[in-house]
Amino acid sequence: MRSSLRKLIGVTTIATLVGMFGLAGVASAGTDLMPPNPGCVFTFTINTPGGVVPPAPGPVSATITGAVGGNPSGVLVSLVLNGVIGPGKALNSDGSFTFGPQDIPVPVDISISYTYGNTNVYSDACFDPGGQSVVRVRVAGAVAARALAFTGSSDTTRNVLIGFAALMLGTVLVVGTRRRKHANA
Numbered sequence: 001m002r003s004s005l006r007k008l009i010g011v012t013t014i015a016t017l018v019g020m021f022g023l024a025g026v027a028s029a030g031t032d033l034m035p036p037n038p039g040c041v042f043t044f045t046i047n048t049p050g051g052v053v054p055p056a057p058g059p060v061s062a063t064i065t066g067a068v069g070g071n072p073s074g075v076l077v078s079l080v081l082n083g084v085i086g087p088g089k090a091l092n093s094d095g096s097f098t099f100g101p102q103d104i105p106v107p108v109d110i111s112i113s114y115t116y117g118n119t120n121v122y123s124d125a126c127f128d129p130g131g132q133s134v135v136r137v138r139v140a141g142a143v144a145a146r147a148l149a150f151t152g153s154s155d156t157t158r159n160v161l162i163g164f165a166a167l168m169l170g171t172v173l174v175v176g177t178r179r180r181k182h183a184n185a
Helices: 002-031 156-184
Strands: 040-046 058-068 076-081 096-106 108-116 122-125 135-137
Touching: 040 108, 040 135, 058 076, 058 108, 076 096, 096 108
Parallel strands: none
Antiparallel strands: 040 058, 058 096, 076 108, 108 122, 108 135
């Protein structure tokens, strides 16, 4: 009985080790097929005097430029407005891209996505120089003056009375419990 149990444990251990190292080899072979991420940076420029968005909602003329690093062959770049992906666009020979000048609806969330690799199966997002992947463009407007937040309390007296009543009730309960304990002793 002991001999067969030792054999079973030995076979199970060997099968586990072979399975772990075999799967590790398959996993590392799969990652060799993925090309390195080339990285992407973009800038957003509003084509109005001073680069200010007009105070009324509506389209604004803008230009989005950027570049994809590394080996840019086979990369398609897409403009994404409010989550809707536009058609893919091939890069220029130097790895740069330009969308615009074109009218963009405001308010809008703008991002750039790109695909790369084996028949464009890998995708990623471009980032602006600040590290953000989405640029939010909102309508400019004057900020209306508002009253400052009130920092005091309007019910201080009531709160003090409730606290005092709770303190008195607690004192009565403690004194009553002690008297009852001494009376029973």
